[in-house]
Structure formats: structure tokens, C-alpha cells
Amino acid sequence: DAMVIQNPRYQVTQFGKPVTLSCSQTLNHNVMYWYQQKSSQAPKLLFHYYDKDFNNEADTPDNFQSRRPNTSFCFLDIRSPGLGDAAMYLCATSREKGAFQPQHFGDGTRLSIL
Amino acid sequence: KQEVTQIPAALSVPEGENLVLNCSFTDSAIYNLQWFRQDPGKGLTSLLLIQSSQREQTSGRLNASLDKSSGRSTLYIAASQPGDSATYLCAVRGANAGKSTFGDGTTLTVKP
Secondary structure: OOOEEEEOOEEEEOOOOOEEEEEEEOOOOOEEEEEEEOOOOOOEEEEEEEOOEEEEOOOOOOOEEEEOOOOOEEEEEEOOOOHHHOEEEEEEEEOOOOOOOOOEEOOOEEEEEO | OOOEEEEOOEEEEEOOOOEEEEEEEOOOOEEEEEEEEEOOOOOEEEEEEEEOOOOEEEEOOEEEEEEOOOOEEEEEEOOOOHHHOEEEEEEEEEOOOOOEEEOOOEEEEEEO
16 A cells, blocks of 8 residues: 555675665656665755755755656666765655645665665 | 744653643744654654644544634644653645745653
């Protein structure tokens, strides 16, 4: 019954080796978000898509990019991961951006950097 | 810039207690406020969403209130159970680009 699915749950990559995290949704929601959450900290928004319109947060590092090839899928690409990029990455969706729209989260992908 | 604060960072109570978690925010121009639960190593589960025009929402043993003018929300948990042990996060959605700002969470432990 999972509606926001993140794969894999755990990802290990080497320092500097590109990695891609994936998110899919069965809700047909217009908006998809990527958050980074470090241990015991608040989730921090990296970027979001409103349909095909990409919105990057001002303080998102340049080596973080995203793709949304269709409504259902969204990818997070980290071009050259550093040790500081080890974190839980959370994908979320909402039907629209407005006041009445809750966000629905996946279970996250925990990224480790060797 | 919106700032969201949750106090205390951690709370431990015996089973059966009623408790209140606090969330405060600095910019009252919000669309909504959402309370989430996060279990260790997991994603976020939505508990309650309060729109800016509302004052409270209830779901089972949970009641969330919103006082937008003072920048405060509370999550009331009645008759706490060990299964309620988790980190509780509040997120405030701004009235501009729809960005949500999260607090750092309150980690609740309910002891049997």
C-alpha cells in the first residue's frame, strides 16, 4: 500500500562516486520534494518539482541535481558525494502546493559515504 | 526567514500520561502546519494538518492546536502508550512558494 516508494532503502557509495536515489509515487500528485535529513536534525528541503517546473533552494549544493521524467518518478543525483553528504534522503509529494495539501513521505534512503 | 523551534528536544513519560509537545514559529504568514511522527531510521508519517484558518484538528488520541498570531502550535497526546515512542516533528508551510520548514523534533519515550 506504500504510496511514496524510495529505492534503495540503504545506499553505500564511495567518496566522489556519483550516486542516484529514486522515488516513485502512485498518488498522481503534482508536487514532488527532496529533503536531506542528518542525524537528529530537521529535514532540509533541497528542491521540489511542481509538475515539470523545477525549484532549487538557494543553499542546495551544486553537486545535487534532480530529474523528473514523468509524474510518477523523481531522481536525486549526487555528482561527487562528499563525507558531509551522508544523510537520510526523504522524498515527499503533495497534490498541489496550497494550504489544504498535506505532504506524504516515503521511508527514505539512508546514504553512506565510504 | 521562517524558524521553527520545538521544545523540549526529548521527553520521557510513564505510560498512561497525557502530554503536550510544543512547536513555535517566527513568521505567522503560513498556509498550514503539519505534525509528523518519525520512527528511528524511517520516513515521516503525517499525523495532523491544520490549515491557517483553523484552530485545531483531532485524530483519535491526538489533538493539535494552532495559534497563528502568537506563532505556536501544540500536539496533545492523551493516554500515552509505549507505541507512541518516536520523534515528533512539526512543519510550517509558508504562504509564498509553499516551502515547508521543519523543527528539529521532540523525541518522546513512553515507558511501560
